[in-house]
Amino acid sequence: MNAANDTIRFENVSKFYGEVLGVNRISLTVSPGITTLVGPNGSGKTTLMNLMTGLVQPSRGTISVLGLAPSNATEFFCNVGYCAQFDSFPRGLTGFQFVLDGLMLFGMSEEDAYHLTAEALDRVQLDGEASHRKIAGYSKGMRQKIRLAQAIAHHPRVLVLDEPLNGLDPMARAESLALFQELGRQGMHVVISSHILDEVDRISDRVVLITGGYLIAQGNIHEVRREVRDKPMQVLIRCNSPELLASKMFAVNHCVEARLHADGRGVFLRTGDIDQFYRLLNEIAVEGLVKIEAVAPADDNANAIYQYLIGSDGSAS
Amino acid sequence: MTQHSFGYAVAMMRQQPWSLWWIQARRMTTIEIRRNLFTRRAWWIYFLAFIPAVILLIHLLIDSHSGPGMSDDTEVLAGVVQLYYVRLGIFFGCLGIFSRLIRGEMIERSLHYYLLSPVRREVILLSKFFAGAVSAVVLFGAAMIADFVLMYADYGAAGWDFMLHGPGLGQLEAYLLIVVLASLGYGSIFLLLSLMFRNPMPGAMLLLGWEAINPVMPSLVQKFSVASYLRHLMPVSVPAEGIFALLTVETEPVSAWVAVLGLLALIALVLTYTCYRMRRLEIRYTTE
Numbered sequence: 001m002n003a004a005n006d007t008i009r010f011e012n013v014s015k016f017y018g019e020v021l022g023v024n025r026i027s028l029t030v031s032p033g034i035t036t037l038v039g040p041n042g043s044g045k046t047t048l049m050n051l052m053t054g055l056v057q058p059s060r061g062t063i064s065v066l067g068l069a070p071s072n073a074t075e076f077f078c079n080v081g082y083c084a085q086f087d088s089f090p091r092g093l094t095g096f097q098f099v100l101d102g103l104m105l106f107g108m109s110e111e112d113a114y115h116l117t118a119e120a121l122d123r124v125q126l127d128g129e130a131s132h133r134k135i136a137g138y139s140k141g142m143r144q145k146i147r148l149a150q151a152i153a154h155h156p157r158v159l160v161l162d163e164p165l166n167g168l169d170p171m172a173r174a175e176s177l178a179l180f181q182e183l184g185r186q187g188m189h190v191v192i193s194s195h196i197l198d199e200v201d202r203i204s205d206r207v208v209l210i211t212g213g214y215l216i217a218q219g220n221i222h223e224v225r226r227e228v229r230d231k232p233m234q235v236l237i238r239c240n241s242p243e244l245l246a247s248k249m250f251a252v253n254h255c256v257e258a259r260l261h262a263d264g265r266g267v268f269l270r271t272g273d274i275d276q277f278y279r280l281l282n283e284i285a286v287e288g289l290v291k292i293e294a295v296a297p298a299d300d301n302a303n304a305i306y307q308y309l310i311g312s313d314g315s316a317s
Numbered sequence: 318m319t320q321h322s323f324g325y326a327v328a329m330m331r332q333q334p335w336s337l338w339w340i341q342a343r344r345m346t347t348i349e350i351r352r353n354l355f356t357r358r359a360w361w362i363y364f365l366a367f368i369p370a371v372i373l374l375i376h377l378l379i380d381s382h383s384g385p386g387m388s389d390d391t392e393v394l395a396g397v398v399q400l401y402y403v404r405l406g407i408f409f410g411c412l413g414i415f416s417r418l419i420r421g422e423m424i425e426r427s428l429h430y431y432l433l434s435p436v437r438r439e440v441i442l443l444s445k446f447f448a449g450a451v452s453a454v455v456l457f458g459a460a461m462i463a464d465f466v467l468m469y470a471d472y473g474a475a476g477w478d479f480m481l482h483g484p485g486l487g488q489l490e491a492y493l494l495i496v497v498l499a500s501l502g503y504g505s506i507f508l509l510l511s512l513m514f515r516n517p518m519p520g521a522m523l524l525l526g527w528e529a530i531n532p533v534m535p536s537l538v539q540k541f542s543v544a545s546y547l548r549h550l551m552p553v554s555v556p557a558e559g560i561f562a563l564l565t566v567e568t569e570p571v572s573a574w575v576a577v578l579g580l581l582a583l584i585a586l587v588l589t590y591t592c593y594r595m596r597r598l599e600i601r602y603t604t605e
Binding site: 050053054056073074076082084088089090092101102150 | 334337340341344345348352356422425426427429430431432433434435436437438596597599600601602
């Protein structure tokens with residue numbers, strides 16, 4: 001398969017709303033798997049998703065999704081599902097009718113549309129009784145689920161989800177994340193924007209950081225973290241003598257901070273040179289003075305990268 | 318266009334998924350008619366359509382046999398059609414139906430569901446237009462038939478003879494044609510206005526004024542008016558006086574088929590431009 005036909009591509013894309021910048025000079029290639037868009041409010045995440053699905057048109061640049069353009073609606077939207085952030089629905093419909101009406105526009109038989117509707121509702125765990133009630137009476141979580149059902153009902157190859165975890169209770173969030181993970185494993189493109197970074201971080205194959213309409217970083221979370229060289233990396237080491245380990249580590253100048261774990265059986269260490277750090281840790285382990293049980297990076301997650309690259313105020317640093 | 322490029326255009330047309338578009342259009346139309354006719358918001362359009370019928374029914378019940386003769390009633394009915402339905406009832410009914418089709422869904426923030434479906438935007442627009450037209454024609458057509466029956470039912474056998482065997486049937490056909498063309502004409506314009514402006518009401522008021530003063534405009538300018546075409550289709554002339562004469566005057570006699578084709582051409586022109594606007598439409602609900 002041609003690479004362009006299996007990726008989502010933005011080539012030097014800019015979008016201006018009058019004089020207001022939406023996104024600027026975005027060049028991006030998204031491969032199959034789960035991609036998370038991370039950025040503060042108003043950073044351009046929704047604009048990027050709306051551009052991807054043709055709800056807005058780029059002021060400059062080109063976008064292709066699996067080699068298709070949104071102007072070719074018939075083929076494009078058979079392959080793309082978008083669960084937008086807008087929490088609104090056509091009036092007077094039940095959840096079942098809403099999904100069914102959408103599917104009927106694909107030109108399939110009524111029997112197939114019924115079957116796919118039931119399947120989609122089952123996947124988002126919206127039970128039969130609830131699905132036959134009017135959407136106007138749904139809770140926020142149920143409305144989120146019905147929108148998700150509508151987006152996945154036709155089995156798209158690309159699923160774009162704008163804040164899909166908003167309004168969901170912890171159980172529903174876990175179920176949704178499991179569903180996204182399953183879809184990602186099946187080779188789908190799942191593009192998610194979310195503020196609940198801790199949760200999407202666990203399932204994301206890569207992150208796209210965006211702020212003020214500009215792309216700050218993109219790639220695998222660990223790769224992006226390594227690229228942030230000016231921020232010392234934090235590592236959690238589980239061992240039998242964390243104080244001794246900390247004192248030994250502080251003998252070298254690249255170690256800049258040490259903090260004992262709350263349970264007293266580990267230490268968080270910050271280092272400006274991760275390669276040197278691991279070399280020294282190996283030597284200490286070989287010496288046998290400290291029994292090391294586990295070593296894990298403590299800040300190469302989307303949350304930490306967000307803090308380092310964008311900052312809590314949303315400005316790129 | 319050269320023969321080669323014409324052949325290419327024909328080949329391209331044949332490659333288009335017409336059968337799929339047809340299915341999509343049918344299904345969209347069904348959904349939209351349901352939304353247009355069977356919602357609580359449609360009650361005032363029912364009111365606009367049936368208020369003359371209600372008045373005629375009241376007359377029939379409490380004022381029986383005390384009115385003018387059948388020829389006078391024929392003129393009254395022609396006045397109701399020309400002065401009420403064409404100028405107000407269908408005008409505002411179509412404003413309510415057609416300006417809601419796109420702009421209403423933008424205000425409700427639900428239009429994106431259609432724009433994210435595998436339906437060409439032109440098919441979406443034309444299906445919505447057709448659904449709006451069917452809704453308007455069903456409502457105002459039914460109201461027109463009710464008015465017609467109620468107007469002549471009071472005359473007993475003579476009234477039924479006029480309706481079924483006399484000139485009544487031809488007049489009813491002409492009125493129904495006027496309802497269809499008025500719905501299509503005003504509908505296309507209001508659909509366009511709703512795509513161009515967040516609030517189509519000022520544009521609609523301008524159109525109302527334009528339609529009123531159109532008869533005193535030059536002949537070429539009169540071509541850009543729905544009511545001017547409909548005037549030529551009236552089966553009975555309305556003897557209006559004063560300001561009302563402006564609304565009923567027929568400045569330049571035109572045959573019925575020229576009026577129908579002229580109006581259809583105007584509708585096609587407006588719809589073509591509306592399709593172009595629809596293709597460029599962006600979803601930015603925050604600006605609604």
